[in-house]
Amino acid sequence: MTVEDLRELAEKELARQAEFKYRILYCSSAGCVSSGCDAVKIELKKTVAELELSKKCEIIGTGCLGLCGEGPLVIVYPDMTLYQHVDAGIARRIIEEHVGQGKKLKENELDLNDPFFATQKKIVLENMGKINAESIEEYIAADGYEALAKALTEMVPEEVIGEIRKAGLRGRGGAGYPTGLKWDIVRKGVSEQKYVVCNADEGDPGAFMDRSVLEGDPHRVLEGMAIAAYAVGANQGYIYVRAEYPLAIDRLRTAIKQAERLGLLGNRILESQFNFRIDIRIGAGAFVCGEETALLRSVMGRRGRPKVRPPYPSEKGLWDKPTVINNVETYANVAPIIRDGSAWFASIGTQKSPGTKVFAIAGNVKRPGLIEVPMGIPLRKIVFDIGGGTPEGTQFKAAQAGGPSGGCIPTEHLDIPVDYESLQTVGAMMGSGGMIVIDNTSNMVEVAKFFSEFCMDESCGKCVPCRVGTKHIHIMLDKIIKGEASESDFELLKELCVMVKETSLCGLGQSAPNGVLSTIRFFEEEYRAKLKKQDGKQSQQESSVIAAKEV
């Protein structure tokens, strides 16, 4: 396939789509599958067949539409009507009334001007709800693989890296390392063989951004990886996906086959001299494999245990060859940057953290779901404007960002801009994008214990501070919760947390105490209320906490 063929294919697909008066897209992402979108799909198709409307409208499965708590969701084009809580009955009425008579179903319609949608800015998720998640043609018609074509025909590898550097793209996996810089190191590495790896081992509980991207727009990730491979001179790529994401694995497999069939992956891509293959590696349930050196060992069929860095993977990665390793969302940002230019990308977000960030917002919030916002947006907007705040009768207490490695952000810091540096100032971190809202019905010591248990279970056991330290942090928290801990235990806990943080080998151990430290920092009184008093009586604070709970 040549670049001309690619454009011809795009036009053919657009013409095909234009033949239908209505395009009905149902969300086929994991969230809506759980809410029963399969029944909706069957009913939509059945009704279309019954009413002989198959020439007039097309039924398509698309990526995550964002409002996972209100699913199954269905969107009708060309008038962009979004329906919530669709069941078989509503599905039938959408065809009969909306398609058949042009009448909208007011009671199930969602307002697209609602702040949930209006506050968002979509780059990574731009194709969600627009294209068929399993069709390469639709992706190409939405300017897909255009960026790869541009890179291969108009740019030398150095220019590609230059664009990414100018755009200021930073790793979306959490650490925020400049992507262009990483690619440049691999480019300069002297080796016949180089690799490109995609980290799709989304282990943070409460995070489902990468999953949604892989399920809804897999080609975007493949295209980003191919551009990275061209830039650094690699010919082999691996996507490391969690085994817990069967649908994402399926969609990726389909996408890779489609791209190979059209000559967009494989040998002589777009008739150029560039060859690139992608293989999938399936994880087997180890949180530590999200750490890059552990992930690479797992790709090679070993136990996922981290290594000392340096050497970094960009110097010695897979089989000791220079390896680019980036997160799903980072790769998903690459194609738009190359296509629309670095200046456009850099104009979004903040100066130090350009672009957008995808968050999975969940927990005690009215509207959980998948969102994409410009960097630097105040946290308050995410929690209240987009998330709709906490359920009736409860109060916001904290937002937990960054999963088990991150920290809690309490009410007094609600106006903090959400970017890499600002979140660090309050002891939280950007993380991969999980955002859990906690209200006043949860006790923060229990929350800290939950995270400590997670880190304890997931410690790989290689280094002592993490293996033994996380266990003892957990035991001490348990003691505090049971009311058996004294003031000196509490001091010891703090000391232990700092020790584990400073002496562990990899990111898991270094960040494992964050959950405890940040809850101590902002909610120390909740810990103190549970400490044993010397005279054995309940402290006033504790009685007031209990009283508040009874109310």
Add this chain to the structure above:
Amino acid sequence: MVKTEPKNHPSGDNRFKLLDRAITKHHANGDALIEILHAAQGIFGFLENDMMIYIANALKLPLSRVYGVATFYHFFRLKPKGEHTFVLCTGTACYVKGANEIQKAVEHQCRCKFGETTQDGKVSLISARCVGSCGLAPVAVLDDSVAGKLTTDEAVKRVKQWQEAIKEEAV
């Protein structure tokens, strides 16, 4: 030395042909160990000791490596699963939404802990890290069907239904 091309396993178990095919697909390369363990678990349901010895031979790896990898990752099971599985998500969102209450109730109903199978070997309780359906928290996967916004009563009811069905079968 075990050859990797498909031929009958001495036990006469035809499933080994499928496993051999998976091994051949990866050119009996030790780097593909995790892929092959996935295949083996998919075919046999769990990884028996004999199975790991077989794989170690086929890939020319020390058994310690195979066993080490199989036990390192949560996903691999060394014991058979029950007829029914109750996979409870214990991710943060589900925790905040009360998954631990469901956990206690289900453990009480089954008289075994999560991570175990009931004494009759029929129901396995498994805790998952995060199934990624946080918008529907709390979530459980009951025999491969996802149940979102699950309540404690509903969870216990579903387990009771299984138990009654098992009792009827026994009669």
